[in-house]
Amino acid sequence: MNRKIHWAVFINNNSQKDKFIKKLLEGPLPEGFEGLKDLKGALFSKTSLNEYIDEEERHGIKIINQNAQQSLKSMSSGEQKKALLKYIFHLKPDFIVLDNPFDNLDKDSQKDLKASLNLISKSAFIIQLISRKADLLPFITHRMILDKSTIKPISNGLTEVKKGTTSLNSSFSGRIPRPIIPTDYEESVLIDCRDISVAYGDKNILNNINWTIRKGEFWQLIGQNGSGKSTLLSMITGDNHKGYGQELYLFGQQKGTGESVWDIKKRIGYYTPSMTDKFSGLHSALNMVISGMNDSVGLYLLATENQRALAKEWLLILDMWHLRDVYFADLSTGQQRMIMTARAMIKHPPLLILDEPTAGLDDESAMLFISLVNKIARESKTAIVFVSHRKEPGLEPKYIYELKMSPEGSIGKMI
Numbered sequence: 324m325n326r327k328i329h330w331a332v333f334i335n336n337n338s339q340k341d342k343f344i345k346k347l348l349e350g351p352l353p354e355g356f357e358g359l360k361d362l363k364g365a366l367f368s369k370t371s372l373n374e375y376i377d378e379e380e381r382h383g384i385k386i387i388n389q390n391a392q393q394s395l396k397s398m399s400s401g402e403q404k405k406a407l408l409k410y411i412f413h414l415k416p417d418f419i420v421l422d423n424p425f426d427n428l429d430k431d432s433q434k435d436l437k438a439s440l441n442l443i444s445k446s447a448f449i450i451q452l453i454s455r456k457a458d459l460l461p462f463i464t465h466r467m468i469l470d471k472s473t474i475k476p477i478s479n480g481l482t483e484v485k486k487g488t489t490s491l492n493s494s495f496s497g498r499i500p501r502p503i504i505p506t507d508y509e510e511s512v513l514i515d516c517r518d519i520s521v522a523y524g525d526k527n528i529l530n531n532i533n534w535t536i537r538k539g540e541f542w543q544l545i546g547q548n549g550s551g552k553s554t555l556l557s558m559i560t561g562d563n564h565k566g567y568g569q570e571l572y573l574f575g576q577q578k579g580t581g582e583s584v585w586d587i588k589k590r591i592g593y594y595t596p597s598m599t600d601k602f603s604g605l606h607s608a609l610n611m612v613i614s615g616m617n618d619s620v621g622l623y624l625l626a627t628e629n630q631r632a633l634a635k636e637w638l639l640i641l642d643m644w645h646l647r648d649v650y651f652a653d654l655s656t657g658q659q660r661m662i663m664t665a666r667a668m669i670k671h672p673p674l675l676i677l678d679e680p681t682a683g684l685d686d687e688s689a690m691l692f693i694s695l696v697n698k699i700a701r702e703s704k705t706a707i708v709f710v711s712h713r714k715e716p717g718l719e720p721k722y723i724y725e726l727k728m729s730p731e732g733s734i735g736k737m738i
């Protein structure tokens with residue numbers, strides 16, 4: 324094939340990305356992409372990965388990791404993306420749609436992925452859906468913006484890509500609303516990991532981790548792909564059976580000494596973007612926030628007046644009260660994340676965990692989201708653990724805990 328054309332399609336809060344991807348892969352082709360008619364396309368995205376994970380969990384069918392012992396779900400983000408790319412490579416598609424391919428990847432993995440994509444670009448057309456300008460692939464020849472459902476060319480460099488107008492830390496009026504009932508956990512130490520080690524078979528993951536999280540502290544957890552961040556989080560949330568018999572104290576009680584899982588869960592607010600896919604989306608923005616008080620999405624019907632009033636306060640702070648009756652599915656990605664964070668925070672749990680919460684957001688939405696997290700940290704007694712690969716401009720963690728990989732398992736240190 325001759326020299327290839329490759330497109331970057333900038334997406335923002337208003338872009339109807341999913342519909343655009345569907346049209347590219349199933350037709351009718353969007354304007355400007357008619358040249359792809361009758362060509363075979365493949366999708367490289369977090370959503371397609373989640374579908375493969377689902378397939379494996381529900382039906383035990385391995386598709387992209389057929390030769391691996393390990394389940395797709397238990398792989399790190401970098402490992403999952405490598406497996407997907409290898410699978411796509413093997414399919415020999417004519418074009419590949421890349422949906423924010425660098426999300427969730429650390430610098431080294433991004434470099435590896437860039438090199439592989441460069442190679443693939445010699446034989447397949449690439450359409451890169453991109454939220455953050457810094458991610459632009461070097462071989463891209465055409466740039467456009469997806470404005471709602473309309474594709475518009477960018478003639479002059481990137482100047483037409485919307486500039487952020489949000490100023491950090493001044494985006495919300497009023498203070499974070501108080502909970503109806505304060506937490507029943509008043510001790511200063513929330514989580515205490517003493518010499519925690521984890522191995523899977525002969526693969527060492529964590530090596531003598533010592534980490535104490537106290538009331539009100541704002542942490543960022545960083546580390547390369549595969550360094551064990553998710554594994555460590557699963558210890559903290561009480562979900563990992565490898566915590567038994569170790570010096571792991573969750574809200575004052577050692578793991579494996581008859582603690583109730585419910586007592587741990589109710590003290591942690593948790594949000595990661597893939598959670599959003601699990602909701603049908605047919606609940607209003609207001610009801611999604613209310614459901615954070617009842618721990619089940621459907622139970623907003625039983626909400627008390629106080630609960631409704633509190634949810635209203637949150638929507639007002641987020642400047643989303645006018646969107647209260649809009650279906651969650653119809654909100655922009657940035658707005659959905661705000662709602663999910665309010666939902667996780669509404670009871671002021673002692674600990675709030677945000678796992679890669681800015682993945683897939685455009686620069687402006689990411690900035691607004693970070694501004695909300697900083698505000699929560701300043702105005703509540705909730706401790707925060709924010710997991711992210713990117714150095715998030717503007718994020719103001721008080722402490723950074725870093726996992727550094729080694730053959731004996733990652734060691735952790737405060738930096």
Ligand SMILES: Nc1ncnc2c1ncn2[C@@H]1O[C@H](COP(=O)(O)OP(=O)(O)OP(=O)(O)O)[C@@H](O)[C@H]1O
Binds near residue numbers: 401549553554555
């Ligand atoms: N159940 C399991 N069986 C085998 N290996 C596992 C299991 N769970 C995790 N691992 C391995 O442990 C390592 C650490 O994975 P983990 O997901 O904790 O890393 P991470 O730092 O969160 O990575 P990422 O940033 O890419 O999400 C990976 O190599 C992963 O494959």
